[in-house]
Amino acid sequence: MLVMAVLAMTGTARAWSWWNYPPDNMDVQVNSTNLPIVWIDVDGQIIDRYERITGRMKIICNEDGQLNYADTIAHPGQHIDYEGYIAIRYRGSSSYNASDKKPYSFRPLDKPLEEGGEKKKVNILGMGKDNNWALLAPYADKSMMRDLLAFEVSRPWMEYTPQGRFCELYLDGIYYGVYILTEVVSKGKHRVNLPDPGDSGDDLTGGYIMEVNRPDGEVTHISKYHPVSRNGFAYSDKYINFQYKSPDYEDLTEDQVTYIKGRIDQMETALWSYRPGNEETYKEFIDETNFIDYQIAQELGHNVDAFRLSGKFFKRRDSIDARFKMVLWDMNLAYGNADYYFGWRTDTWIYQNNDYLQNYGDSQLIPFWWYRLNTNPNYTAALKSRWAQYRRSNLRQDRVMATVDSLANVLTSHNAEQRNSEAWPRWGQYVWPNYYIADNYQDEVNYLKQWLSDRIAWMDDKLGFDPTAYLRGDVDGDGYVGMDDLTALINYLVTGNTTGIDLIGADVDDNGSIGMDDLTALINYLVYNTW
Numbered sequence: 001m002l003v004m005a006v007l008a009m010t011g012t013a014r015a016w017s018w019w020n021y022p023p024d025n026m027d028v029q030v031n032s033t034n035l036p037i038v039w040i041d042v043d044g045q046i047i048d049r050y051e052r053i054t055g056r057m058k059i060i061c062n063e064d065g066q067l068n069y070a071d072t073i074a075h076p077g078q079h080i081d082y083e084g085y086i087a088i089r090y091r092g093s094s095s096y097n098a099s100d101k102k103p104y105s106f107r108p109l110d111k112p113l114e115e116g117g118e119k120k121k122v123n124i125l126g127m128g129k130d131n132n133w134a135l136l137a138p139y140a141d142k143s144m145m146r147d148l149l150a151f152e153v154s155r156p157w158m159e160y161t162p163q164g165r166f167c168e169l170y171l172d173g174i175y176y177g178v179y180i181l182t183e184v185v186s187k188g189k190h191r192v193n194l195p196d197p198g199d200s201g202d203d204l205t206g207g208y209i210m211e212v213n214r215p216d217g218e219v220t221h222i223s224k225y226h227p228v229s230r231n232g233f234a235y236s237d238k239y240i241n242f243q244y245k246s247p248d249y250e251d252l253t254e255d256q257v258t259y260i261k262g263r264i265d266q267m268e269t270a271l272w273s274y275r276p277g278n279e280e281t282y283k284e285f286i287d288e289t290n291f292i293d294y295q296i297a298q299e300l301g302h303n304v305d306a307f308r309l310s311g312k313f314f315k316r317r318d319s320i321d322a323r324f325k326m327v328l329w330d331m332n333l334a335y336g337n338a339d340y341y342f343g344w345r346t347d348t349w350i351y352q353n354n355d356y357l358q359n360y361g362d363s364q365l366i367p368f369w370w371y372r373l374n375t376n377p378n379y380t381a382a383l384k385s386r387w388a389q390y391r392r393s394n395l396r397q398d399r400v401m402a403t404v405d406s407l408a409n410v411l412t413s414h415n416a417e418q419r420n421s422e423a424w425p426r427w428g429q430y431v432w433p434n435y436y437i438a439d440n441y442q443d444e445v446n447y448l449k450q451w452l453s454d455r456i457a458w459m460d461d462k463l464g465f466d467p468t469a470y471l472r473g474d475v476d477g478d479g480y481v482g483m484d485d486l487t488a489l490i491n492y493l494v495t496g497n498t499t500g501i502d503l504i505g506a507d508v509d510d511n512g513s514i515g516m517d518d519l520t521a522l523i524n525y526l527v528y529n530t531w
Helices: 011-020 146-154 255-274 289-300 355-361 369-373 377-391 397-410 417-423 439-464 481-496 517-527
Strands: 037-041 055-060 079-088 102-108 122-124 127-128 133-136 164-171 175-181 206-214 220-221 241-246 313-314 324-329
Touching: 037 146, 037 369, 055 102, 079 122, 079 175, 079 355, 127 175, 127 206, 146 164, 146 175, 146 397, 164 417, 164 439, 206 255, 220 255, 241 255, 255 369, 289 324, 289 369, 289 377, 289 439, 481 517
Parallel strands: 037 164
Antiparallel strands: 037 055, 055 079, 079 102, 102 133, 122 127, 133 175, 164 175, 206 241, 206 313, 220 241, 313 324
16 A cells, blocks of 8 residues: 655665665655645666556645645545556656656556556546656756746647646655656547547548657658758758657558658658749648747747657548647757757757757757748748737737746745755756756746747847737737627626736727727728728
8 A cells, every 4th residue: 555644764765765766865755735746656666767667656636726735644535636556667868868857657557567457547637538647857947847838838829738737756755856747749539639540541541640859769760851951951961760659660550651651751752842832732741830830839948959859740630631730848958948059049040950960960950841941931921920929919928927937836835846956956056958057946937037038039020020019909819800809899898807808909999098989990800801
């Protein structure tokens, strides 16, 4: 049975712990916390990086904003969000190799692996039922929020963006600090909603999840095209590698492998052969708006891994949507965190980074797709329009900063960040690949906010957006002018409630007040599409 109370550490438990990368300080304990508390018990087994072992998990998350208590004897009757067996292993590449604090992948089980346990779908912390989960271990990211920040500011744009929740983790009775329990990019009703591919016809055409990434021992499809420099010169000794993520390669039939390889080849050929005026050719293969949204998310973060690593994309069946779509993942080195490949800069485009990558000897360069797209004036015009839309809505600077403050408050309001720092004391120390070495948590948050402010200003300049301008008639502040704005304006005029109202955009006739004249002006615009 899982030990749910905070117990004195025994000599045996401490001996076990050294196999599983414990924190520097193993004496930290949680009294009360606003974060869910996750206990994992592996009975002293060594957790492996590749093979899963059986563990047991219990999560306490009290409802209605109540605090959670680690001492379950003194605080009985707390809400158990999940309790049961799991199959657990380590996960990640640099987040595993370069981090003292290790991330995990886990799958809920109906019984132990040793008894033939099968994975089962469960709802965890309000996230939809699934059988594939991760515990990210923010370590190099001392703000501990960069992944969640990227997810939250991008969620309104993307068809699917993973959800995650901060939590505090115990492993075999030892406090391991703040983690992010998160969905992973996988197939499922509450994830990327794809059926398994069939054997022929339309069934064969979807659904697949692929990833641009390093070979790293995985079976890969190697592109017949090469990455290019910022001037379009092909690096003939560099390759674009694709990993099969779902279904797993060993579960794919020969016909399925042949199909998805061929479809990627067709997409890349269309992009490679693009010339201004014939972009409709590649639009048959990619969802251009989705690619723009993905580019904005990666460029906003100036992510050194962008486009070339963890580049997840999927394809539905042709009868639903024949185009590839991207999914955001792995942003812990973004937002000025990396001290290599100019990751700290706010004044360059990351999609043009191949020259730096090549000069520093990296073998995994950015696919040529992004160069080709950004030489298309119609694509760049759509990119500028999309940036303006988001800057008027969820990427408004005040909203971005409010998201940062909100995430920081979750971590500091009941001392979770302090406990994590006691377990892993790293303030004032370089942790790979930190560009900025903060002295404390608020210092790190301040750096992040200043970096974001500088980055947004630079992108505004390059993409031609004036942040002092407003979108006439955008009453609800979502970056569009449409029927929702008409409804919002009517509600405001009837009730006087300003919640969700952009008062500048609601002053449609720009006379300094909001009244029936503005309603008439907005109706005329919606009917005739002119002011």
